Amino acid sequence: MKPVDPRLLRYASASRGFFAVTAAIVLAQTGVIVGFAGALTAALVGAIQGRPVDELWGYVGVAASLVLLRGLLIAASERASARGAAAASLQLRAALIGAVGRLGPGWLSRRNAASLSLTAGHGLEALDAYFGRYLPQLVATAITMPILIGAITLADPLSGLIVVLTIPLIPLFMVLIGLATRGVQQKQYRTLGRLAARFADTVEGLGTLKAFGRQHRAARSIETTTRDYKRETMTVLRVSFLSGFALEFLASISVAIVAVTIGFRLLSGDLTLLTGLFVLLLAPEAYLPLRQVGVQFHAASEGVAATDEIFDTLDAARSAPVPDAGAPDAGATISLHEVRVHRVEHRMPRVSLSVGPGEVVLVTGPSGVGKSSLIAALLGYAEYDGEVRIDGVAVPHARESVAWAGQRPGLLAGTVAENVALGSPADPDGIRAALTDAGGADIDPAVPLGVGGAGLSGGQAQRVAVARALYRARVAEVPVLVLDEPSSALDADTEAHLWTTLRRQADAGRGVLLVSHRRSALAIADRVIELPASPPRELRPASPPRESPAFVASRAPEATDSGDSREGLEVHR
Numbered sequence: 001m002k003p004v005d006p007r008l009l010r011y012a013s014a015s016r017g018f019f020a021v022t023a024a025i026v027l028a029q030t031g032v033i034v035g036f037a038g039a040l041t042a043a044l045v046g047a048i049q050g051r052p053v054d055e056l057w058g059y060v061g062v063a064a065s066l067v068l069l070r071g072l073l074i075a076a077s078e079r080a081s082a083r084g085a086a087a088a089s090l091q092l093r094a095a096l097i098g099a100v101g102r103l104g105p106g107w108l109s110r111r112n113a114a115s116l117s118l119t120a121g122h123g124l125e126a127l128d129a130y131f132g133r134y135l136p137q138l139v140a141t142a143i144t145m146p147i148l149i150g151a152i153t154l155a156d157p158l159s160g161l162i163v164v165l166t167i168p169l170i171p172l173f174m175v176l177i178g179l180a181t182r183g184v185q186q187k188q189y190r191t192l193g194r195l196a197a198r199f200a201d202t203v204e205g206l207g208t209l210k211a212f213g214r215q216h217r218a219a220r221s222i223e224t225t226t227r228d229y230k231r232e233t234m235t236v237l238r239v240s241f242l243s244g245f246a247l248e249f250l251a252s253i254s255v256a257i258v259a260v261t262i263g264f265r266l267l268s269g270d271l272t273l274l275t276g277l278f279v280l281l282l283a284p285e286a287y288l289p290l291r292q293v294g295v296q297f298h299a300a301s302e303g304v305a306a307t308d309e310i311f312d313t314l315d316a317a318r319s320a321p322v323p324d325a326g327a328p329d330a331g332a333t334i335s336l337h338e339v340r341v342h343r344v345e346h347r348m349p350r351v352s353l354s355v356g357p358g359e360v361v362l363v364t365g366p367s368g369v370g371k372s373s374l375i376a377a378l379l380g381y382a383e384y385d386g387e388v389r390i391d392g393v394a395v396p397h398a399r400e401s402v403a404w405a406g407q408r409p410g411l412l413a414g415t416v417a418e419n420v421a422l423g424s425p426a427d428p429d430g431i432r433a434a435l436t437d438a439g440g441a442d443i444d445p446a447v448p449l450g451v452g453g454a455g456l457s458g459g460q461a462q463r464v465a466v467a468r469a470l471y472r473a474r475v476a477e478v479p480v481l482v483l484d485e486p487s488s489a490l491d492a493d494t495e496a497h498l499w500t501t502l503r504r505q506a507d508a509g510r511g512v513l514l515v516s517h518r519r520s521a522l523a524i525a526d527r528v529i530e531l532p533a534s535p536p537r538e539l540r541p542a543s544p545p546r547e548s549p550a551f552v553a554s555r556a557p558e559a560t561d562s563g564d565s566r567e568g569l570e571v572h573r
Contacts (some may be wrong), residue, residue, distance in 0.1 A: 007311040010480040018084030018131065025077045028412070032070045034151050037281040039063040043322065045274045055474070077136055085131030087126045096120055096310055099317030107316070116135045118196045119309050123189075131242065133296040141289035145340040148286040152279050156271065157281045159258050163286055170290045173246055177413035184239055186308075190233040192305075194227045200349040204452070213397045249288040258283045309368075332391050333357070334398050334511065336379070353529050355480050355511040360502060360524050363515045367532030371515045372407065375484050376511075379404060403473035404482045409465035411453025417445035418470045423474040434471035437501040438463045441532035458489040466498065471509065481512040487518055490496045499524045 008015055043059035044174075097120070100108060108116075118427050153160025202218045209215040214317070259280060265271035335354035348370045355361045363371050376382035380397025387394045390401055411419050420431045440463035443456075453461045468487050473481050481502070487495040494516065503524040506512050514521060522528065 008088075011311065011314050012088040013094050014087035014091050015084065015131075015135075018088065019135075019139065021080045022077065022136050023086075023143060024135070025073055025080065026140045026143045029070060029073045029077075029087065029140070030147045033144070033148065033285050034282070036063055036066040036070070037278055037285075039066065041274060041278040041281060045076075046215065048273070055461045064089055064192060064281065065183065067266055078132070081136050085128045088131055090171065091128050092127070092310055093120060093124050094127075095314055096124075097316050101502070102317045102558065103313075115312075122192075123307075123310065127346040131295075131309070134293075134313050137289065137296045141293050145286060145289050145546065148282055149236060152282050154283075154410065155275050156262075158265075159262065159283070162258050162261060163254070163283065166257060167287065169250050169254070170247060173243075173250060173410055184235050188236055191229045191232055193224065193227055195222070198222055198225055221358075251284075251291045254287055255283050301341045313470065316391070332401060334401060334480050334513075335389045335392075335457050336378060337387045339374065339377050339384050339387055339388070341370060341377050342383045342385070343370065343373060349531065351529070351531065353513075355513045357479065357509050359507050360506045360512040360514060361527050361528040361529065362521050362525035363513070363529045363531065364517065368532045369519075371483055371531060373416035374405070375387050375404070375482060375515060378402070378482065398480075401477050401478055402482045403471075403476070403487055404484075405465045405469040406484045407460040407488065409453055411449055411456070411461055411464060413451045414449060415445065415458075416443055416447050416449065416464055416557075419449065420471050424472055427475070429468075429469060431475060434467040434474070435463070437466035437470050439490065439501075440464060440467055442573045459491070459494070462489045463494070470501070472506075473505070478515060481505060482513045484515045485517070486514070489515065492520075495520060542543045 015455065032246040039059045039062040043056050043063060046056045046059065064232050082246055100116070124167070126329065139539060145167075149160060149163055152163055199222055202222060206215065206218075212395050262271060262276045262280060265272065266276050335352070338350045339352070340350045341348050351374060353363070353374075354393050365371055373382055377384040377386075378388055378397065379399050379402070388398055390398060412422070416435075417426060417428070420434055421427070428445070434439060435443055435445065440460065443460055443464065443563060447455065449455045456464065466483065467485065472478065483502070487498055490498065500520065502512050502514065506524075506526075514525070
């Protein structure tokens with residue numbers, strides 16, 4: 001692995017200033033180390049040689065001042081590291097959120113949301129150790145070690161040669177240990193992500209699990225994953241302790257070799273006491289940066305594992321096409337042209353449809369035929385062949401141009417009003433009006449909801465979701481409403497109220513794309529797109545089709561919701 005991922009400088013520009021400040025502090029600390037060794041050596045040798053006390057006090061004062069200065073520099077380094085870590089984490093978190101938004105729901109649907117949340121939360125928090133300890137130690141190694149080896153070599157070439165020959169053993173073992181540590185750390189981080197995902201899924205489906213008596217099996221599964229995480233955490237700790245011992249042992253042996261050679265040469269008179277003591281004081285400092293890199297690598301290994309996933313996401317967003325973020329003018333026509341959604345289960349038909357100003361287009365067909373998948377393609381939630389167009393111009397998706405309510409309400413913890421105004425400026429009167437139009441006049445906007453909209457019935461949650469789409473349509477002035485089975489949990493009276501609202505929206509000039517099984521929806525539909533369960537082969541024309549193989553039906557003026565759903569419909573292909 002690379003000591004520093006170059007993508008860090010690309011995506012977290014705040015880290016550049018952090019590196020510069022850290023390098024300046026480390027350079028000053030290196031000068032202090034050399035100065036302290038020189039002053040202390042002069043004081044000790046002077047005392048041994050019987051020099052006057054007044055002369056020695058000067059050296060002692062310089063050494064004490066340098067100790068104080070080194071403490072101040074360490075404090076400055078800690079402060080710079082903390083500020084750098086906070087700035088880089090904030091920048092990376094913003095970049096990660098922006099990347100997820102750019103990649104879109106289609107990419108997000110193929111990811112584990114709990115794992116991604118873990119990376120954005122806990123993973124970025126682990127960068128504090130990465131910035132605060134590991135990166136400063138890398139800078140110290142790159143700056144301090146060559147300077148100290150140079151100082152030792154100038155004072156005593158033989159000792160410098162010994163240091164140069166022994167010091168490569170430490171990075172060699174660091175590489176081997178680092179590879180082992182990275183493997184166990186990544187395994188541990190993946191297990192933590194799996195544990196988070198399994199716990200989130202279990203909590204979300206706890207009601208269903210309990211209804212079928214499977215909650216105990218889910219609990220045992222979480223317990224098994226927890227034991228795996230505990231075991232892998234202990235493996236990481238074992239590797240950390242063993243690697244720390246190995247690095248300390250190698251460094252101690254290397255310093256001992258330097259000390260033994262200096263001792264023999266002092267006894268033989270080949271080396272002066274002043275030089276020997278100076279080299280002995282600097283030798284441990286020369287090995288210290290490399291030893292600390294290994295120690296801090298383990299402290300920052302979780303942050304290193306998190307940055308891999310973060311940078312992979314940012315790279316994917318960087319190579320993704322830039323969507324057209326401009327919202328179209330009111331009255332725009334949104335269309336799907338020869339769209340076929342990619343689904344593993346079965347081959348879906350190609351569908352062409354359009355929703356223009358002032359019309360209600362109803363999409364119907366058997367369950368599982370792909371009605372919701374078409375909506376997902378329109379919103380960019382699914383991969384597809386064909387084109388999504390706004391006023392004839394192809395776009396990756398039409399999210400900015402529609403107000404949407406899906407089959408699942410998707411409510412969040414907070415008040416009903418906050419859920420209705422989600423992503424838009426809150427207007428109390430507008431929120432109440434949207435709830436009333438959605439058939440939820442009896443729902444108090446101030447009612448607090450739990451996670452997933454807990455506190456509302458299924459029908460109430462659905463009405464709040466529809467109110468959110470109506471509210472966004474008005475506030476953002478989007479040209480098209482897209483509703484996927486908005487009345488599946490509503491009674492007949494509330495459903496009729498909702499159909500009246502949608503017809504009124506269309507009469508006011510807004511397009512409405514409605515997916516529904518209810519035959520009562522035919523009463524408000526201007527056009528009906530009926531998707532067959534499996535398009536017959538003989539109906540596929542040999543020449544390029546003007547329309548899709550799906551059935552296209554126009555509503556006759558006398559059509560009602562009574563009798564057969566085809567009654568009053570002129571069907572053509």
